[in-house]
Amino acid sequence: MFDDRFGFGFGWFWHLGSFIGGLILVAAVVVVAVLLVRYLIVATRAAQFYLDSHDTVRPAAPPAATSTATTPTATKPARTPKTPPPAV
Known part of the structure; x- marks a missing residue:
């Protein structure tokens, strides 16, 4: 009678199922939240990798006022396009 949903005395089934x-x-x-966080981490790393690999040559910083020696600036080598596979 007390919290008996179906009238047969099996109210504890309801509690167990709930x-x-x-x-x-x-x-x-929790699984959806973990997958979302993992996706955001991977996407952020991929975006940073994309930016690093497609970065244009930045202008060199002006030399320091106290330094009189010149140092060569490091530039990225030019990218060469991939060659397609030979036709068979």
């Missing part, structure tokens, strides 16, 4: 359903729902939310 508990298991809640655990599944919480686990699904």
Whole structure:
């Protein structure tokens, strides 16, 4: 009678099912959050790699006032396009 949903004395089935359903729902939310964070981390690294590999040559900083020696500036080598595979 007390919290008996179906009138057969099996109210504890309802509690057990609600508990298991809640655990599944919480686990699904945690999995989605972890996947979202992993995606954002990988996407950020990929974007940084893209920017680093497609970066144009930046202008050199002006030499320091106290330094009279000149140092060569490091530039990236020019990229060469990939050659297509030979036709068979």
